Amino acid sequence: MMQLRQLRLTGRGAADAIMTFAAAGNVVAGDSDTGKSYMLRCIDYVFGAEVMTKVIKEAGPYERVLVELENDQGEFLTLVRALAGGDIEVHHAPIEKISDDGIVIKWMRKGTSKLLDVTSVLLPFAGIQEAQLRKNKQGKKQRLTIRTLVPVFLVDEITIIAERSPVIGTVGFDTTARKRMLSYLLTGKDDEAVIADEKKEIASARSAAKISLLDDLLAPIDARLSRFSDGQDEEGSIELTDAAIEQISAVIDENSTERAQLMNERREVVDNLHRAESQLVAINELSVRYRLLDDRYGSDLDRLDFISEGAHYFGSLQEVRCPLCDQAMDGPHQHWQSDSVAAQPVYSSARAEAAKIIGHRADLGEAVKDLQQRRSDRSEDREKAQARLEQIETRLTEHLLPTLRESKSRLETMIQRRLELEGAKLDREKAKELRALRLELENSAASAGTSSKKWAGLGAAPLRALCDEIEAVLREWSWKDTGRVVFDEKAYDIEVDGQPRQSHGKGVRAILYAAFVIGLLRYCRKNRKPHPGFVVLDSPLTTYKKGQPKEPGIDPGIETAFWASLASLPPGLQVVVVDNKEPPPELASGLKYEWFGGQEAGPDDRVGFIP
Known part of the structure; x- marks a missing residue:
């Protein structure tokens, strides 16, 4: 209140x-x-x-x-x-x-x-x-x-x-x-x-309007049902359609699972291929440098051979006088020691240096041999990756994708069919209800009228x-x-x-x-x-x-x-x-x-x- x-x-x-x-x-x-x-x-x-x-x-x-x-x-x-x-x-x-x-x-x-x-x-x-x-x-x-x-x-x-x-x-x-x-x-x-309650005229008119409305509602339902035979078993057809939809869905699921697996594998193969190609580029670069180093070792050995040979022949040179003091260069001299003993250290040093270079060159040869093996291995990895990638692409484009398209098309067709069958089933049930209601209205229209009612006090x-x-x-x-x-x-x-x-x-x-x-x-x-x-x-x-x-x-x-x-x-x-x-x-x-x-x-x- x-x-x-x-x-x-x-x-x-x-x-x-x-x-x-x-x-x-x-x-x-x-x-x-x-x-x-x-x-x-x-x-x-x-x-x-x-x-x-x-x-x-x-x-x-x-x-x-x-x-x-x-x-x-x-x-x-x-x-x-x-x-x-x-x-x-x-x-x-x-x-x-x-x-x-x-x-x-x-x-x-x-x-x-x-x-x-x-x-x-x-x-x-x-x-x-x-x-x-x-x-x-x-x-x-x-x-x-x-x-x-x-x-x-x-x-x-x-x-x-x-x-x-x-x-x-x-x-x-x-x-x-x-x-x-x-x-x-x-x-x-x-x-x-x-x-x-209603007056008889109003009730009759209302019943007639309802019957007319029911006829309008039944007309499109009957038109849709005309596409289906009266004896058609919607329940059985719906069950068969559901089974087909389930089967097609299973195929699509399997296809999707395999595609997902292949796509994952494809990413791994591509990564391996890129890795192999990158390593081959690095190996080729190292090979070029190893060749340059080998050439340098050869050049150094040639130079040492020349030095050794020059020291051997240095003692056989004719006597000459020093251009600075005009003294004989075969005796004690403050500018040059022409004693044959001076050539021996040069020769020994050249031979020692040459031995070291030969050792380095041998190590280089082993490295080159290892690099060539690695090149062979990486080339083989690249070829395997390319071959597997082609197989995956072929499987995806020539087998799985066409199968997926076909399955989806069939699924859409079956779903549409399922909807049509379900719609027909509902239409039959609705038509049955509307016809029963129409019959009820027809039966009650004749007896419609105002009844005497008593209301409680x-x-x-x-x-x-x-x-x-x-x-x-x-x-x-x-x-x-x-x-x-x-x-x-x-x-x-x-x-x-x-x-x-x-x-x-x-x-x-x-x-x-x-x-x-x-x-x-x-x-x-x-x-x-x-x-x-x-x-x-x-x-x-x-x-x-x-x-x-x-x-x-x-x-x-x-x-x-x-x-x-x-x-x-x-x-x-x-x-x-x-x-x-x-x-x-x-x-x-x-x-x-x-x-x-x-x-x-x-x-x-x-x-x-x-x-």
């Missing part, structure tokens, strides 16, 4: 008009034309009335009306609507904490629209689940809206004294729905499970519990007689002490209307049944006159008892009373009380709702 917390009017250049509400009894009293009834009209307007039904000149500067609500979970909801009309803005916050634009919703959902409207926001906030209500004798249904609930929680000054039912209100197209609304509040069960137990609550309210209000209350399901109104509410004067009608809606609120709160959670009553006491001829059951002290009962409401029950009469001073302190002084307002009095 939810309760009112604040009503506010705002406009540029105008001081806000603000009214706050407490969680229990609230009274706004004062002279006429002070904006009391206008407050109820503002709440009704924000709750989805099509237009603002009351206009007062004091509201001229104002542009928007805001209603702040709080539910049982302590959550706040503020609804904002322009007085000029249009959609509603929703804020999940108190008015004082609104800081940005809210969510825009429709004031009412029309037709089959699923857009958010005031009902789809208010009812969940109040803990009321979305419900379906029967709207006619044939069982057609409509959605429960906040507008359907208005007569039992927002009661204006005209409705409260009317002779109409407090549930139905003005007789109109939604009479049945409002009756079912009371049943929903009393039991918590809606009419979702109701199955509607409100239920004796919940009605008695509701009447008990109304009786308790009347006792608190000092009803003079026994105050025995029964509910007349034909008039959808209460009878008190055997007298219908409509048979009383307007003053008593107003009091009994107030007792009915407050009793309903108490019943729903006590039994945890759906209800908006508060009641607003406009002028329940105004038309009740003391000193007039007494009507049966009416006690002169009923006004005082009414205010006393309102002052003792528990916090879970919120009742807002707008009236010209005011509570006694000793009771006003127990209420959230506002007095509108109007033209006679004193310095400390509030003139009216609008500053």
Whole structure:
């Protein structure tokens, strides 16, 4: 359930008009034309009335009306609507904490629209689940809206004294729905499970349309099935096709496995081939250098042979004189020692050096021989790698790839065939269902028509519990007689002490209307049944006159008892009373009380709702 917390009017250049509400009894009293009834009209307007039904000149500067609500979970909801009309803005916050634009919703959902409207926001906030209500004798249904609930929680000054039912209100197209609304509040069960009936002409036309639709649905199915023989065994064909698909898939898997293995081997062979070719390049480079070194060794040996031979013949040279000192060079000489003994070291050194070079040349020969073997080995590795690479390429391109293409083509064909067979199977099953449905429609079309239906009433137990609550309210209000209350399901109104509410004067009608809606609120709160959670009553006491001829059951002290009962409401029950009469001073302190002084307002009095 939810309760009112604040009503506010705002406009540029105008001081806000603000009214706050407490969680229990609230009274706004004062002279006429002070904006009391206008407050109820503002709440009704924000709750989805099509237009603002009351206009007062004091509201001229104002542009928007805001209603702040709080539910049982302590959550706040503020609804904002322009007085000029249009959609509603929703804020999940108190008015004082609104800081940005809210969510825009429709004031009412029309037709089959699923857009958010005031009902789809208010009812969940109040803990009321979305419900379906029967709207006619044939069982057609409509959605429960906040507008359907208005007569039992927002009661204006005209409705409260009317002779109409407090549930139905003005007789109109939604009479049945409002009756079912009371049943929903009393039991918590809606009419979702109701199955509607139709007139014979409508039912026949609907059956014919359905048969025509079934024929349209059967036509393409029959056309597809014409490609298959009636005696064809789809199940057997599907099993054979599945076996073929499985076999082809196995071939593809084997092919893919072998291809993957060959591709891995191919990478290894290519790596080996590159390695062999790289080593052959290095071997060839070394061979060139080894030849150059061998040539160098040969050149060095030739030079040493020349030196050795020159030293042998040096002693046989003829005597000559030194070109520097003109002395004979065969004796002791400071420039040259021509003694034959000097040639011997040169010869020995040349032979020793030649032996070393010959040894190096022999080592070089061994290295060249090893290099040639390595060249032979690497050449053989290269030839093997090239041969294996050609084998792999041949296997891949000439065997595996064509097999894979062929297998994939066959697989696609078999899958397509499988789909066709499965489609044919489903088509046969669907055609069978549609023909059975068509036959059923043909059989039922002749007997279609409106059947006489009996609808269950409100239920004796919940009605008695509701009447008990109304009786308790009347006792608190000092009803003079026994105050025995029964509910007349034909008039959808209460009878008190055997007298219908409509048979009383307007003053008593107003009091009994107030007792009915407050009793309903108490019943729903006590039994945890759906209800908006508060009641607003406009002028329940105004038309009740003391000193007039007494009507049966009416006690002169009923006004005082009414205010006393309102002052003792528990916090879970919120009742807002707008009236010209005011509570006694000793009771006003127990209420959230506002007095509108109007033209006679004193310095400390509030003139009216609008500053």
